[in-house]
Amino acid sequence: MMHTTDIYDVIIVGGGHAGCEAALASARMGMKTILFTMNISTIAQMSCNPAIGGLAKGHLVRELDALGGEMAKAIDDEGIQFRMLNKSKGPAVWSLRAQADRLGYSVRMRRALEGQENLEIKQAVVNSIIVESGKCCGVKIFTGTEFFCRAVILTAGTFLNGLIHIGMVSFPSGRAGEFAVAGLTEDLVKYGFEALRLKTGTPPRIDGRSVNLDKMTVQHGDPDPVPFSFQTEKIVQDQMPCYLTMTNSKTHEIINSGLDRSPLFTGKIVGIGPRYCPSIETKVIQFPEKNSHQLFLEPEGRNTTEYYLNGFATSLPEDIQASAIQSVTGMEHAKITRLGYAIEYDFFPPGQLLPTLETKRIENLFFAGQINGTSGYEEAAVQGFMAGVNAVLKVRNEPPFILHRSQAYIGVLIDDLITKEIYEPYRMFTSLAEYRLLLRQDNADLRLTEYGYKLGLVPEEYFFKVKLKRESVHQYIDELKKMRLSPDKANPILERKSSATITESESILQLLKRPNISIQDFNGIIDHPIFSSNIEEKLKKEIREQVEIEIKYEGYFQRQQEQVSRFEKLENQFIPDKMNYDQIDSLSNEAREKLKQIRPLSLGQASRIAGVSPADIAVLMVFLKRQ
Amino acid sequence: MVNELDDTIAAIATPPGRGGIAIIRLSGKEAIAVTVKFFNCGIKIEEIEPRRAVVGKVIDEDGFAIDEAIAIFFKSPGSYTKEDLVEINTHGGIYLSQKVLELAIKNGARLAKPGEFTLRAFLNGRIDLSQAEAIADLIQARTDASIRASYVQLDGRLSKKINEISNLLLDYCSLLEIELDFSEENIEFVQRTDLIKKVDAAKQELEKLVATFQIGRIAREGVKLVITGKPNVGKSSLLNALIMEERAIVTEIPGTTRDALEVQLDIHGFLFRIIDTAGIKKTEDKIEREGIRRAKKHLESADVILHVFDGSLPIENDDKVIMDEIDKLDSAKVIRIINKNDLAQQIESKDLEQRDTPVVSISALQNRGIEILDQELHNLILNVNENISGNEAIVTNVRHWEILNRVKENLTGALREAEQGASSEFISLYLREALDCLGQITGKVTTDDILNNIFSKFCIGK
Numbered sequence A: 001m002m003h004t005t006d007i008y009d010v011i012i013v014g015g016g017h018a019g020c021e022a023a024l025a026s027a028r029m030g031m032k033t034i035l036f037t038m039n040i041s042t043i044a045q046m047s048c049n050p051a052i053g054g055l056a057k058g059h060l061v062r063e064l065d066a067l068g069g070e071m072a073k074a075i076d077d078e079g080i081q082f083r084m085l086n087k088s089k090g091p092a093v094w095s096l097r098a099q100a101d102r103l104g105y106s107v108r109m110r111r112a113l114e115g116q117e118n119l120e121i122k123q124a125v126v127n128s129i130i131v132e133s134g135k136c137c138g139v140k141i142f143t144g145t146e147f148f149c150r151a152v153i154l155t156a157g158t159f160l161n162g163l164i165h166i167g168m169v170s171f172p173s174g175r176a177g178e179f180a181v182a183g184l185t186e187d188l189v190k191y192g193f194e195a196l197r198l199k200t201g202t203p204p205r206i207d208g209r210s211v212n213l214d215k216m217t218v219q220h221g222d223p224d225p226v227p228f229s230f231q232t233e234k235i236v237q238d239q240m241p242c243y244l245t246m247t248n249s250k251t252h253e254i255i256n257s258g259l260d261r262s263p264l265f266t267g268k269i270v271g272i273g274p275r276y277c278p279s280i281e282t283k284v285i286q287f288p289e290k291n292s293h294q295l296f297l298e299p300e301g302r303n304t305t306e307y308y309l310n311g312f313a314t315s316l317p318e319d320i321q322a323s324a325i326q327s328v329t330g331m332e333h334a335k336i337t338r339l340g341y342a343i344e345y346d347f348f349p350p351g352q353l354l355p356t357l358e359t360k361r362i363e364n365l366f367f368a369g370q371i372n373g374t375s376g377y378e379e380a381a382v383q384g385f386m387a388g389v390n391a392v393l394k395v396r397n398e399p400p401f402i403l404h405r406s407q408a409y410i411g412v413l414i415d416d417l418i419t420k421e422i423y424e425p426y427r428m429f430t431s432l433a434e435y436r437l438l439l440r441q442d443n444a445d446l447r448l449t450e451y452g453y454k455l456g457l458v459p460e461e462y463f464f465k466v467k468l469k470r471e472s473v474h475q476y477i478d479e480l481k482k483m484r485l486s487p488d489k490a491n492p493i494l495e496r497k498s499s500a501t502i503t504e505s506e507s508i509l510q511l512l513k514r515p516n517i518s519i520q521d522f523n524g525i526i527d528h529p530i531f532s533s534n535i536e537e538k539l540k541k542e543i544r545e546q547v548e549i550e551i552k553y554e555g556y557f558q559r560q561q562e563q564v565s566r567f568e569k570l571e572n573q574f575i576p577d578k579m580n581y582d583q584i585d586s587l588s589n590e591a592r593e594k595l596k597q598i599r600p601l602s603l604g605q606a607s608r609i610a611g612v613s614p615a616d617i618a619v620l621m622v623f624l625k626r627q
Numbered sequence B: 001m002v003n004e005l006d007d008t009i010a011a012i013a014t015p016p017g018r019g020g021i022a023i024i025r026l027s028g029k030e031a032i033a034v035t036v037k038f039f040n041c042g043i044k045i046e047e048i049e050p051r052r053a054v055v056g057k058v059i060d061e062d063g064f065a066i067d068e069a070i071a072i073f074f075k076s077p078g079s080y081t082k083e084d085l086v087e088i089n090t091h092g093g094i095y096l097s098q099k100v101l102e103l104a105i106k107n108g109a110r111l112a113k114p115g116e117f118t119l120r121a122f123l124n125g126r127i128d129l130s131q132a133e134a135i136a137d138l139i140q141a142r143t144d145a146s147i148r149a150s151y152v153q154l155d156g157r158l159s160k161k162i163n164e165i166s167n168l169l170l171d172y173c174s175l176l177e178i179e180l181d182f183s184e185e186n187i188e189f190v191q192r193t194d195l196i197k198k199v200d201a202a203k204q205e206l207e208k209l210v211a212t213f214q215i216g217r218i219a220r221e222g223v224k225l226v227i228t229g230k231p232n233v234g235k236s237s238l239l240n241a242l243i244m245e246e247r248a249i250v251t252e253i254p255g256t257t258r259d260a261l262e263v264q265l266d267i268h269g270f271l272f273r274i275i276d277t278a279g280i281k282k283t284e285d286k287i288e289r290e291g292i293r294r295a296k297k298h299l300e301s302a303d304v305i306l307h308v309f310d311g312s313l314p315i316e317n318d319d320k321v322i323m324d325e326i327d328k329l330d331s332a333k334v335i336r337i338i339n340k341n342d343l344a345q346q347i348e349s350k351d352l353e354q355r356d357t358p359v360v361s362i363s364a365l366q367n368r369g370i371e372i373l374d375q376e377l378h379n380l381i382l383n384v385n386e387n388i389s390g391n392e393a394i395v396t397n398v399r400h401w402e403i404l405n406r407v408k409e410n411l412t413g414a415l416r417e418a419e420q421g422a423s424s425e426f427i428s429l430y431l432r433e434a435l436d437c438l439g440q441i442t443g444k445v446t447t448d449d450i451l452n453n454i455f456s457k458f459c460i461g462k
Ligand SMILES: Nc1nc2c(ncn2[C@@H]2O[C@H](COP(=O)(O)OP(=O)(O)OP(=O)(O)O)[C@@H](O)[C@H]2O)c(=O)[nH]1
Pocket: B229, B230, B231, B232, B233, B234, B235, B236, B237, B238, B249, B250, B251, B252, B253, B254, B255, B256, B257, B258, B277, B278, B279, B280, B339, B340, B341, B342, B343, B362, B363, B364, B365, B366
């Protein structure tokens, strides 16, 4: 059998968002890396909506950026509309979202890969992995050639036995217009992996020349767009608008008339779809009392007239898609360029993984992205990054890099994946992060840059910049603590902001805790750099923002910090690798089975497994102590 | 939160029982600081000597001294748990010991879980391996039992109430999470005024529940036990036998007792107000009639009724009239007593047995069967709390009471945030903690439950 003489450190299978981050992390950490993709022209393809970020997902992108990932920088370059969501809420739930130039983003990411030292890119289908004495040591591609390595990261997305449905028509495909991968799932199942099916869907694309945008509500980006990456100074490019329209009862009527040919409602589709991203037919059926649903026309890019019809995910037959869309205001003559479709694909329930994303079954084999049952580019990217880093650390025989739930959304995501059962494509929500007040997108750099730096993924000068930021924030808060403002200086401002006036001099800190009072209200009045009215530099703006947030929400943060301390106590009690649960009589049977299956690394993780009770945790605690 | 390891825990260390002394134990970093908040011994905290018994007064939340007690302070690591530890010795009785425990919790301790002192002793290396062997099983058995017990124990009305509150909180948590995670969706968000109204209503419900916690009431008033029966059956004799003292006048003349007589007594740690009343029968005697009217009045507010029969006589119409009278009062627990069992008996227990009403045969004259009656009273009292207030849900379990108090505090926090116009995540911070607390009674409520609730009720998703 033919094989290459080169031995790689890390092989990545898949060139999507997970694969790209995995490959970059690995190569940047100095590993000889190769990435296999079925099609080099679709590297980092956005297979669903042309956007990055959004609620909670924006947090993931920022965290990835702080750690040294690529996604934030790529979208900063290729974004065509930026919005900070949830601005009316507290800072913990603000989140960035950007529309992307679909093709531009792909090219931008490909450029990053091609510019990366130590990284080879190869167009080939991988059909099987090579395993020797329980360890994965290579892959075999469609031509039969074998590639050997020290670690393999599988990021095959929706390609494994992908099956596309449009009406009653179905055909194998990994994504519209691309082949599915057959054989790899079966190969892995041979080794004892469990594989299940999920489903997801995507809406049709519309020819922009065929719609009347004037009849729709225009939605612009933020006038002063905030970049995703902490290292991007400014978003310079022009922004493009999106357009909002609504379905109506006529639309719903047409949809209803096509249900007899809906693969979703005739039982043709067996995979489970995401409830947070239902198809239009699901919405119409489940919420008959709603006679209208929002639809967004999102530009596919700067150099095309195509629009993505967000809100209209569907697998209805072609004729129904067309006539339903034409019943919508502004779309009377709409022409579909690409049909909406549903896709079913294999995934490997991620309970089979360690927190490093290495499989429990086969050493040196890592899974990341949609094959772990997640949805979303951001979720995929952070997994790819974490798998990449951990594969490298494994190869180097160094301790793994694991983030706790109290440290990052990434930690929440991975812990959920490996601990909970996945019933539907997993998506990040802020409500999943119990310590979300502390895990903000504005402080992702302060939380995580140091890790990225230590991993060798963040340049030293930037790391020092973050250090400086942290120190300045502390220093400024200390300084503000000591400063007081007299009534004659403060009251005119308080009056203007219709906030209660003061009669004696009051500490600035106290005043800033008031809900509608901000640092900038005192610009020029107080002699301190933070109150200077012409702060332009991004870093200085960020420092001011941090100071303000830390002061305003101090009480809440403290409360949450206490919750974190309680959490960490259990989290830091580790369960040895070779723990024999059969040895512990007093465990309940259900707990024993679950523990044997998940093999949690800490008491904390154990406590989050469904079926493991507080009593079981107490028993474990005693047992561990006795060892 | 499960398995916190260094907060301060408290529990009654002695089994509940009659008389004697009860020990309330506190362990953890704040054990001493918590104790001195309600135990006034005139010594400054820094000057307390370890392992020395100190006499002081237990001061309740209103500032009244409710008992004189002895506390022994142990400094870490020289204690059973190797943590700072305090043992407070009170004058026995469930009420007092519960009250002290209640004060400890109000002042910052947490109710210990079953076996938790031992667990800490073990984890801190105080007890050795052989002693530890059994602990795991012990904890398992006891925790399971106690969780199951407290769940089953949940009176139907109480669990209904708590579930109502829990569902309401789940709904509002979901509504808030929608605002945060799905703010881009085309759905109507919850009105703050509506949220405040509903959460405030839930909080008031909780306040009512917390207030029903019976230890307080029994403390103030004691268990009201009324002795009734037709004249001359030996009611006054029974009172005397119970208190082992000739307090009530006893004669062979029917109608001896006219006005009710009240005596206080500690039985199995509960304070009883024992009320001997006039024998009930039809009469023209004005004084006797007034006595009977008062007797009936007492019956209406009784927690426990001892209905005395004269076993040497057959059951008569007068006995039956009283039985009917008592039947109408469904709030009190009843024990039927066949007295004078030193004489030839014309009534057998089975003549009086009926549903769950216990029957006890005694001789007040010869002090026979009094311990059995004592025991029956003890059994009864363990359940009496649940039935005292009729149709209202009430809280009888310290653990529940403690949890409900924490829920209440969190609702107060949520309301404060909502009223100040805070953003949803801050309101949610409190509501979710409230829900977590309730989960310890009703079973855990997870984020998945919240999300499920959202997806089932709202059309989410572009
Ligand atoms: N043999 C016998 N006589 C008893 C017993 N208990 C009470 N007696 C007698 O029964 C008579 C009535 O006793 P009391 O205790 O005054 O009865 P009472 O029910 O309080 O009567 P009134 O107050 O008149 O309603 C007295 O002569 C007692 O000595 C007993 O257990 N055995």
